[in-house]
Amino acid sequence: MSLAMTREELSDYLHSVFPQIREDFVIDALEPERIVIRLKTAERHLRPGGTVSGPSMFALADVAVYAMVLARIGRQALAVTTNCSLDFMRKPAADRDVVAECRLLKLGRVLAVGDVLLFSEGSPAPVARASMTYSIPPG
Amino acid sequence: MSLAMTREELSDYLHSVFPQIREDFVIDALEPERIVIRLKTAERHLRPGGTVSGPSMFALADVAVYAMVLARIGRQALAVTTNCSLDFMRKPAADRDVVAECRLLKLGRVLAVGDVLLFSEGSPAPVARASMTYSIPPG
Amino acid sequence: MSLAMTREELSDYLHSVFPQIREDFVIDALEPERIVIRLKTAERHLRPGGTVSGPSMFALADVAVYAMVLARIGRQALAVTTNCSLDFMRKPAADRDVVAECRLLKLGRVLAVGDVLLFSEGSPAPVARASMTYSIPPG
Amino acid sequence: MSLAMTREELSDYLHSVFPQIREDFVIDALEPERIVIRLKTAERHLRPGGTVSGPSMFALADVAVYAMVLARIGRQALAVTTNCSLDFMRKPAADRDVVAECRLLKLGRVLAVGDVLLFSEGSPAPVARASMTYSIPPG
DSSP states (O other), X not given: OOOSSOHHHHHHHHHHHOTTHHHHEEEEEEETXXXXXXXXXXXXXXXXXXXXXXXXXXXXXXXXHHHHHHHHHOSOTTOEEEEEEEEEOSOOOTTXXXXXXXXXXXXXXXXXXXXXXXXXXXXXXXXXXXXXXXXOOOX | OOOSSXXXXXHHHHHHHOTTHHHHEEEEEEETTEEEEEEOOXXXXXXXXXXXXXXXXXXXXHHXXXXXXXXXXXXXXXXXXXXXXXXXXXXXXXTSOEEEEEEEEXXXXXXXXXXXXXXXXXXXXXXXXEEEEEEOOOO | OOOSSOHHHHHHHHHHHOTTHHHHEEEEEEETTEEEEEEOOOXXXXXXXXXXXXXXXXXXHHHHHHHHXXXXXXXXXXXXXXXXXEEEOSOOOTTSOEEEEEEEEEEOSSEEEEEEEEEETTOSSOSEEEEEEEEOOOO | OOOSXXXXXXXXXXXXXXXXXXXXXXXEEEETTEEEEEEOOOGGGEETTTEEOHHHHHHHHHHHHHHHHHHHHOSOTTOEEEEEEEEEOSOOOTTSOEEEEEXXXXXXXXXXXXXXXXXXXXXXXXXXXXXXXXXXXOO
């Protein structure tokens, strides 16, 4: 139950494999079974009507679990999402970042599972809930 | 954010509307946004191979969110599950109760959402994760 | 894309590994990427209010995908459900069988995915939809 | 079970409420309980490694069910996704469009449910499966 990378190493690695991540996401906290990642909400993440788009929230939840898994297993860019479920519960604020709090629930040899609560920064009620399964390629 | 029923009232009400629940489930704790319910594991909940069956774990997660919702909205037996997702992560022990820890994530006018972690009693790693959406009938 | 077992062989095998299945489920049809399984609705599957219980519908969807996977990979009782999602859309009739139509969407080396529509026999509108992922143990 | 809009009317309406949709999606077919929508795969939808990104596939599945619902209930831009589940089963081809085949499974007063299979154009095996629930605002 120890991390394979520090927060800085993880951030650098994600930026190298997904250059587009640099502009969108910031890792706020990293612990052995928990990560907090923030979407820096910008015009391109919004939907008409003044809310953060579904694909942007999916992307945030997905990158949170991906980063959590990599932080534990090390640089294996090929881990892939096999399943996700999402509940969209409240309208996210268009003028605030979205903060994802992810728990690592399982890290097996083949499959990893994490769940995520998404919040509009500063509001205590979650805007969405997600769970994600990642398949880990053979070593 | 206050409860409409005490733990005892909720327990009595569940027993009256679902008599079969009496033998299977016990409410261990009840708070305004959290409930803990225990499946008293018995032979009829097991699968060959020595594990708690999937339908029994589904039933436990489902009753946990149902009870949590009723504890808040009061005696409305007609709330119905509209969606669930489950991740089965570890093999539950056949000789121990299964404990469900449920958080109420949303209680809207029409929909309620809760998520649940299931544990074999005494083990810290969850055996399953569930999320459930309930539809609340018009008052 | 060929079957490892006939419908009769599959039925016999399921009965031997899950004796309780014999009373509840009948395989109506089996093709290389499709299976139809029927829940013989009985008193023990019902919920007060006159409908088939959620756990019974979960069990039917789960056994449908399990049987479909075994029909292709042969006698490997240890395949386990890792994920499921269910949408409950209409109230199933208490006085009719529930029929599950399952499609095999993926049969990989490690994971298999199937989806299922559940019908009250004789009604064209599905009462529920399910998708299930099974993890296949190394050979 | 009849359509409230033709394919052309639906396409025009989607373009007016979601201008960004114009460049990404094309409606290939529309029937009372089925819609086919294509993602015109472009550089911005890809992930390093040569595949269509998860958020792009989520967006395609989401817009497919949204368009199907609007085609039936008419111009009500405010329908919102409340739940989705996705199984990612195969790697989509980076040099081909992704085609979404959506079935409308339920169109209730409050909730609508659709499921979707996603294909790399020209390949018979689905790359992903999705189901989506939409909440329909009171008339």
